[in-house]
Amino acid sequence: MSYSLRKLGLVRVAVGTPELRVADIDFNLRQIVGLAGQAAERKAQVLLLPELCLTGYSCADLFYQPLLQEKALQALQELARLSAEHSLVLVAGLPLALDGRLFNCAALIASGRVHGLVPKTFLPNTAEFYEQRWFSSARELTSDTFCLDGERIPVGTDLLFAAEGFPACCIGLEVCEDLWAVEPPSGRLAVSGATLLLNPSASPEVLGKRDYRRQLVCSQSARCLAAYAYASAGPGESSTDLVYAGHSLIAENGLQLAETERFSFDSQLACADVDLERLVLERQRNASFADSPATATRRIPFVLKDVRTKIFARPIPPRPFVPEGDRERDVRCEEIFAIQTTGLARRLRHTGSSQVVIGVSGGLDSTLALLVAVRAFDRLGLDRRGIQAITMPGFGTTVRTRGNAEKLADLLGVSLQVIGIDAAVRQHFADIGQDEKNHDITYENSQARERTQILMDVANQLGGLVIGTGDLSELALGWCTYNGDHMSMYAVNVGVPKTLVRYLVDWCAETGFSGEARAVLHDIGATPVSPELLPPDENGEIGQKTEETVGPYELHDFFLYHAVRLHYPPAKILAFAGQAFAGRYESKVILGWLQVFYRRFFSQQFKRSCLPDGPKVGSVVLSPRGDWRMPSDAAVSLWLTEIEALG
Template sequence: MTSAQAHDFTSLYRHGFVRVASAVPVVRVADPEFNCDATLALARRAAADGVAITVFPELGFSAYTADDLFHQNALQGAVDDAVARFVHESADLPGVFAIGAPQRFEGRLFNCGIVVHRGQVLGVVPKSYLPGYREFYEKRQFVAARDAVSERVLVAGQDAPFGSDLLFAAPNVPGLVFHVEICEDGWVPVTPSGFGALAGATVLLNLSASNIVIGKAGYRRNLCTNHSARYIAAYLYSAAGPGESTTDLAWDGQAVIAENGSLLAEGERFESNQLVTADVDLERLAADRLRMTSFNDNAHDHRERLKRFRRVDFELELPPGPVRLRREIQRFPYVPANTADRNERCREVHHIQVQGLTQRLAATGIEKVVIGVSGGLDSTQALIIAAQSMDKLGLPRENVLAYTMPGFATTNHTLTNAHKLMKALGTSAHEIDIRPSARQMLADLGHPAADGSPVYDVTFENVQAGERTSHLFRLANHHGALVVGTGDLSEQALGWATYGVGDQMSHYNVNASVPKTLIRYLIAWEVATEQLGEGADEVLRSILATEISPELVPGDGPDSGPSQSSEAKVGPYELQDFHLYYLLRFGYRPSRIAYLAQHAWGDVNAGRWPDLVPESERNSYDLPTIKKWLREFLWRFIQTSQFKRSAMPNAPKVGSGGSLSPRGDWRAPSDASARAWLDELEANVPG
């Protein structure tokens, strides 16, 4: 890594990314000089674009369709000269290039991938599996890797390692280890790249030819993405294209880059001289492999074979200057931006929540639930789930005993919405004014607010929260019911809940692993799909437009709006949910989370917004603001709030993004220090 990249916060190479490319040059059959020129032209384009690894098609220096011309000495001599010229002329280009060429060793002809970096041949990888069926006759000209005797060969005047057991590693770019296979190697049941991945390769290259027939492009695309998912790796695929002989076949030049099951980039087929690039996330791959214990168990089962892999270390010469990330980072990692995907996500979460509550009621034999309704987002979603759980159980919605409990700071707006919501959903609807009992508690404590003094400290706030929870649990005792909790994943992460009260404690919590950003869209989905009727839709829209507030400190009056803003205290939920996802799901360093957040949130035109968010509600955050709220998040999440999560009630996990249940995804000490995280943030994030 260059000095500029090491110190420039905006460079992708500083944050665990690497830019890769799949190149498809136009070729001429049996014209190595022309093919070398075309390959060099794309290699120069890749270097200018900051690419670290570029893969080219199978047998690209001769063309794949040379047939029996492969056995002609003149062609092989021209190929050897062209390969030597490429090695020499690419010496001034940063990055690694995997080129395809026939190579003669030990009196045999091998179909090879040749790995070149800065004028050095790092290694030569022969094809392991030669197709000899349908239109393929490779065994007529070539032999397989297993037929080789030597482990080193001479290429372009250089002695280089030879074999399918090579791993190429750049220690100066953490996590960058790549493996090479050729075409059919990726089509067999147990692929060479699979063993390469188990041996440590995070990037898998496939130099391919693969003629085109109807339906094959989709199959190849799926093959690449599935390999990347199965091997928790990036998979780069380059297939022969224009210029190959069409005597009997046609060639589309498919170029694919996939990462852990996702298609990052794909070129336009049937086009000449393509260079398809993508920025691969090496740290994400490492994080997934670290957590997937079965991946490592599988490697253990093949340890004798994996021990035979040879590692070729090299100092990767990266392009000078910072390289800016071109990968799209979703602003809302818990909320798909696409309407169809988002609707499916909301439908799935809804069913998981309903299933969780109905199973708990069925298992206990309890037919009633008690729930506090504030007129805010979380209690709204919990009330919807409670009502629809009764529907599923064949019980009347009146079995949902819903209570709104106004306190000293409750506004008319939220109180009205709470009543409208209970009525619209057809639940039992009750109101208990907690102010008398709260005043009595304050008086018992000797608190000045009992006499009306405006002392609005934490005791004043938590007396109200505690009174509400006490009523709910005693109501559950009285009616033989179960208390449904309302607190969400975001509040649990930030500790924005009073210990032992309704946001933190209940008999069963349906929202505990649903983040605040997704809660909002779940309610919007209920409106959009009109599942609850027109009466409910109107109040749900009003609730969605309500500022998030605990409503515990009085304002100027019940019609003046809330005097407290949750987001002013703990940070914007949309940004804190972003931080939570990457810390919880991948364990990233704070500086990397800040880098991703800046890329996603630093410009209103970057990233993607769920399409139902109007322009007027779209925010952006500069790096100092991101750093400020990330600091707040880390301190709260690591150091101050774990003791609350350690006492969480049962709740269903809804997403792969993780939950904070002490019995599920997250087990942590309650007395940990956040110093390591905060120091890393301060040391590595400017602003």
């Protein structure tokens, strides 16, 4: 299946570093033509080229030569014809003589015309830089247009380029050093509406500058809630005193999407699909952005062709909540654990309690909650025996899960009680006239509520707190019993999605334990997710597997992140999921579980409207006191209608 980038709010941006000869404009133009052809083959819609790429950045006093200036303008007109040939938006750099001054400019070219010229504002003039010798700052402009072949071309730093029929795409330009200034012009342009910021640059390479440049580009994209593309001059520039590496980057809201190879004499190109629709939505929900004063700008319309693609040029991780790489995993897991344990420790200090009660089942969630409680008690210098772990075997409990719960409690040195619930639940069935052979929702929820009652009452006996074990994914799907496992006195896992819970338990096994404790934790991680409310199968194994009923948690966590954190509509979620899970789930399977997700997410909001306290961990949280406010009786029909149309 192919997708329209425009309908999904995406633009494919390319950053290019062409092979270059200083002052050889014909050669440089030929290299740009070849690079533009490559960009068109990769279905790029916008191609950003380096600063002064038509002449070379390091021309020095040759910039004063009228022949060089005139030839650069002729090459600019050739680029205009090239833009029409490839239906490509080009941004290129050249020197521009205007009103007796020379300016270092970026030109935006589309549909066979030069739409505007943006001069550089901040001219570096220290260390290796001497730009003020040749160029004037944009502040010295005395005209706001330039005549090129009989046409008046807008000139200035107040230009915004707006794509016709695509409101999310608005381009702002700044040049090289402008980004390194205390207050880059891109900030003002972003507040005024620019979602795609383009910077033609010539940044010489010195030790350590690559990492700083990455940080600068990514940070500015995050600060501006924008996509930021940066194209830098390559090794073809003069090596008299400096070396240029051609380090070009594309970032979106703090995340690097693509970069070119450095130190290559051949032309380099990198592409990425930037999500401008997402950035618009981020700005709508960001009060600081909304409060920032906009400035007067001139909006110049241009035509941006739409393209269709089967594969998106951007990373789409199938597990957006889970860190990639061992190093990142260790850092992220330690941070999550610190947030969870600090939240619980603060609550214990406030209540003056040295007792907590946790229902342990031998499953992932209760194991993580128990590990958090142990770390919190250790931080506060409290005796671990004050952690009362209670395992409550019922109709669905297996030998494997009960054994793991009991072993882990013993190995961690916490107190353990075994309280069977069969008799109490059967008495309750007799009281309400429930047939034990009828394995309906009453059969299941009665067990969950009996367990919660035990936990609450034991907590009262001890003067302690009941620690909730339910995770973020269960809350999103409503996969919890109202006033059963849904309720606690402090819920440490409410900000942790299921895919991350498993990751955290495995991480704890590897970094904090050895021997039998590690083996038990790994076995818990390998146990199928189940509430164990229905009887085991004939082999005594878990008969009720959650993911067979509600769907794979890796899919639901993907849906949750994109629907709640990024506010994507179903069509966009399906398109991205198709790439993220290619070869693992067919499109119709993903679509089916997506429908389940939306039905459950809307119908189960009433459970999230009365959640107990618990710490926010990541960028998605469903607490009614935090990031997510939703009426419990909101209609889901709008989203289901779109899903049905996708089928």
